[in-house]
Amino acid sequence: MKITIHGDYTINLNRLAFVNCQLVRENDGFTLVDTGMAGSAQGIVDAAKQLEMPIRRILLTHAHIDHVGSLDALHALIPDAEVAISARDARFLTGDKSLDPDEPHDQLRGGYILCSTKPTQLLKIGDMIGSLEVVASPGHTPGHVSFFDHRDKTLYAGDAYTTKAGISTAGTLKLLFPFTAMATWHKPTGLHSAESLVALRPNRLAVGHGKVLENPVEAMKSAIEDAKRLLGKMYDTTKTS
Numbered sequence: 167m168k169i170t171i172h173g174d175y176t177i178n179l180n181r182l183a184f185v186n187c188q189l190v191r192e193n194d195g196f197t198l199v200d201t202g203m204a205g206s207a208q209g210i211v212d213a214a215k216q217l218e219m220p221i222r223r224i225l226l227t228h229a230h231i232d233h234v235g236s237l238d239a240l241h242a243l244i245p246d247a248e249v250a251i252s253a254r255d256a257r258f259l260t261g262d263k264s265l266d267p268d269e270p271h272d273q274l275r276g277g278y279i280l281c282s283t284k285p286t287q288l289l290k291i292g293d294m295i296g297s298l299e300v301v302a303s304p305g306h307t308p309g310h311v312s313f314f315d316h317r318d319k320t321l322y323a324g325d326a327y328t329t330k331a332g333i334s335t336a337g338t339l340k341l342l343f344p345f346t347a348m349a350t351w352h353k354p355t356g357l358h359s360a361e362s363l364v365a366l367r368p369n370r371l372a373v374g375h376g377k378v379l380e381n382p383v384e385a386m387k388s389a390i391e392d393a394k395r396l397l398g399k400m401y402d403t404t405k406t407s
């Protein structure tokens with residue numbers, strides 16, 4: 167697990183050079199954002215130990231396998247930590263892959279696995295979990311959420327943005343790192359989310375894949391322009407319907 171510290175509160179944990187999760191420093195301990203692939207649990211717990219604070223809660227941006235893959239193993243190691251995910255993506259953890267009538271009936275993509283760990287909290291948009299506000303960012307998955315730290319304006323965006331092989335929104339295929347785009351459920355929804363996230367004007371962007379970006383607003387805007395060009399008409403049709 168490669169540990170990098172960004173500012174006062176953000177610790178990025180990177181495994182195998184392509185999957186991140188983050189420890190966020192709070193007064194009572196760490197909030198963990200995402201759990202990485204299977205096999206990451208001990209490394210995450212060891213990182214927190216090394217930094218001498220307990221992990222108090224586990225927040226999940228979405229239910230893909232490379233973000234919830236170590237949830238059950240972590241829950242076994244730190245059973246007292248709270249576990250929170252959006253109500254929408256919590257359904258995937260139980261094997262329910264149905265879409266709601268009001269959702270775009272696009273194909274779900276990416277890996278989903280069953281998790282036996284039951285969330286202790288189902289997140290609603292606008293909830294505050296410590297210093298982090300739950301922000302809607304659907305598109306990559308139907309219930310994808312991001313977390314915005316109001317103390318230093320760090321945005322934990324999961325797979326709503328990717329910074330590996332250059333910054334992109336969830337729907338934009340990067341030849342050197344195509345996996346986030348390939349795993350994206352509904353690209354126009356993801357693009358709307360990318361726009362609402364940049365409107366928060368974050369000072370720092372931490373994501374599931376790729377490095378932590380400082381002062382990311384201009385880069386996020388250019389990723390949105392790239393995505394709009396690629397989605398072209400599809401985006402305009404969705405916006406007006």
Ligand SMILES: [Zn+2]
Nearest residue numbers: 230276325349
């Ligand atoms: Zn994903």
